[in-house]
Amino acid sequence: MNTAVRYVNYIVPGNSVPVKNFVNAIDDAYFTGDIDRDDLVGIYRNYLGIEKIHIDEKSNESGHFTELLNDYFSRTKTDPADIDFIVYTRGNSISKGDPWCFDKDAGECVNTPYFLQKVFTMSNAQIFNVEQECSGTLIATRIVLSLIRDNVAKKALILSSNFFETAIKRTMTGMSLVSDGVGIMEISRCDSSHDGYNLIDHAGMTNGAIAKVTDLVKDDNPGVIVSTGVKLLKTLVEKNGLSMNDIALIIPQNINKSGWNYYCQVLGYPIEKVFLDNCSDGHMGDVDIIRNIADARKNNRLEGGAYALVYGLGTGLSWNAFLLQAC
Numbered sequence: 001m002n003t004a005v006r007y008v009n010y011i012v013p014g015n016s017v018p019v020k021n022f023v024n025a026i027d028d029a030y031f032t033g034d035i036d037r038d039d040l041v042g043i044y045r046n047y048l049g050i051e052k053i054h055i056d057e058k059s060n061e062s063g064h065f066t067e068l069l070n071d072y073f074s075r076t077k078t079d080p081a082d083i084d085f086i087v088y089t090r091g092n093s094i095s096k097g098d099p100w101c102f103d104k105d106a107g108e109c110v111n112t113p114y115f116l117q118k119v120f121t122m123s124n125a126q127i128f129n130v131e132q133e134c135s136g137t138l139i140a141t142r143i144v145l146s147l148i149r150d151n152v153a154k155k156a157l158i159l160s161s162n163f164f165e166t167a168i169k170r171t172m173t174g175m176s177l178v179s180d181g182v183g184i185m186e187i188s189r190c191d192s193s194h195d196g197y198n199l200i201d202h203a204g205m206t207n208g209a210i211a212k213v214t215d216l217v218k219d220d221n222p223g224v225i226v227s228t229g230v231k232l233l234k235t236l237v238e239k240n241g242l243s244m245n246d247i248a249l250i251i252p253q254n255i256n257k258s259g260w261n262y263y264c265q266v267l268g269y270p271i272e273k274v275f276l277d278n279c280s281d282g283h284m285g286d287v288d289i290i291r292n293i294a295d296a297r298k299n300n301r302l303e304g305g306a307y308a309l310v311y312g313l314g315t316g317l318s319w320n321a322f323l324l325q326a327c
Contacts, residue, residue, distance in 0.1 A: 003148050004190035005324065008294040010065045010183035010287060013056035017042045020176065022053060026167050030094065036176075037225040044177050049257030053170065053282040055182040058163040064182045065116055065159060067243040072157075072184060073120065083125040084153035085145065088113040089136025089160045090284050098127070113159060125157075134253065135314030136160065137185070138285035141322055142202040144187045156190040163283035172283070176255045180284040183290030191222055197293070197308075197324040203236040204320040226259075230266045232319050233309055240323055244269055249294055249304035253288040253313070254279045275301055288312070293324075 023041050028030055029039065044050045055275045056064075075079065099144040106267065113127045130136040130143070160183045164170050169176040187199060207228070237244060250273065252260065257279040264271045275296050289312055296302050311321040 001189060001191045001213060003145055003187065004194055004327075005185060005187055005199055005293065006194050007076055007186040007196065008183070008290050009068050010181060010294060011068060012179070012181050012281065012284075012291070013054040013060075015053050016052045016281075018052050019050055020175070021273060022167070022170075030168060030171070037100070040174065043174055047258050048176060049276070049279040050282050051280040052178050053177050053179040054181060055159055058073065058165075061161055061163065061182060061252070062112055062115055065161075065184070066119065067295070068182065068184045069120055071115060072186065076111075076186070078155070078186075080120045080122045081124050082155050083122045083157055084124045085144065085147065085156035086113045086117060086127045087140040087156060087158045088127065088129040089133065089140050089158065089164070108191060112161070113141075114284065116159070122248045123313065132254075132286075132314045132316065132318060134171050134283075134285050134319050135289075135320050137183075138202070138312050138314070138320035138322065139318070141185075141187065142204060142320065144178050144315065145199055145202055147322055148187065148189050153189075155186065156224065158185045158187065158290075160184070160285070160287045160290050167220040176283040178283045181284040181287040181291065183284075183287045183294075185293070187292050194327055197326055200323040200325055201236060201240050202211075202320070202322040203232050203239070204318065205232060206318045222262075225317070225319075226266055229311065229321075230263065230311070230317050232321055233267065234309060236309070236323055238266065242307065242323075246307055247302075247309055248273065248300055249308045250274045251289075251292045251308055251310045252276075253291070253311075254281065255288075255313070266286045266315045273282045277301075286314075287311070296310075 002267050023037050037074045107151050113205050117125055130140045132139050136157055137160045163180045167200060257276050260271055275292050277299060278292060302308055306326045308324045309321055
């Protein structure tokens with residue numbers, strides 16, 4: 001009996017801002033070093049591959065999730081009572097620092113997953129949140145995989161959300177540029193054919209020595225990040241009796257497009273087989289994972305039977321990956 005990713009979907013806000021317009025709107029106080037506005041635009045566009053970002057209001061979050069869940073229940077014909085767990089993740093959880101259910105704009109506590117549980121009558125679903133910036137979806141997947149394989153759950157929904165309040169936080173100190181968005185993913189026990197992915201295995205590790213975004217470019221940290229990630233990917237592949245030659249696609253976060261030249265050089269893997277199609281829209285926190293899994297299939301990058309590695313980082317620092325096989 002397989003553990004499967006049967007449904008993945010996301011919403012990207014319609015309001016987009018070109019990189020140049022965004023940088024021109026940043027307060028002058030941000031530019032205190034040797035980099036001016038034109039330099040920063042060049043870094044984002046030419047080095048990171050970002051052309052625009054999408055900006056939304058946090059108050060729209062519950063509406064976006066409602067739209068996605070309406071589609072989910074309609075397409076999959078799932079009984080809401082069959083959802084055992086709802087896992088809520090926020091890519092901006094640490095950077096904002098506020099309680100996970102607090103919505104200042106609404107003037108009251110709006111607890112998104114409990115609100116959705118009530119609206120869709122998911123009466124049997126237990127709810128918990130994962131507060132891991134940028135890799136909450138990856139960690140939630142690992143938890144849900146364990147719950148299903150331990151026969152604690154048959155079906156779970158991961159709800160991923162990313163909203164940033166200020167322009168300065170969106171800059172990630174030049175490492176990337178952050179967009180807003182939401183995504184959902186169903187992981188379930190599956191003993192019949194389906195159009196999604198079999199979730200084969202997961203691997204992860206953490207290193208508290210690299211704890212902040214500003215640490216990522218200090219000293220030898222970039223090399224440590226890549227070498228650790230490469231080791232994790234190879235270990236996961238070899239553990240499952242495969243080699244990198246068997247991997248049809250790597251699905252990463254949309255953080256640093258050019259950085260994958262370095263990864264691929266160390267990994268011995270062609271960059272053409274890394275899914276970088278969405279990098280031009282910036283980084284959507286852990287929504288990237290859901291979006292890129294969905295679009296890899298939609299863009300015909302994965303045929304039935306093909307293996308894919310899903311990989312990402314979260315500040316802390318947490319490296320996580322899982323192995324999928326397209327059905």
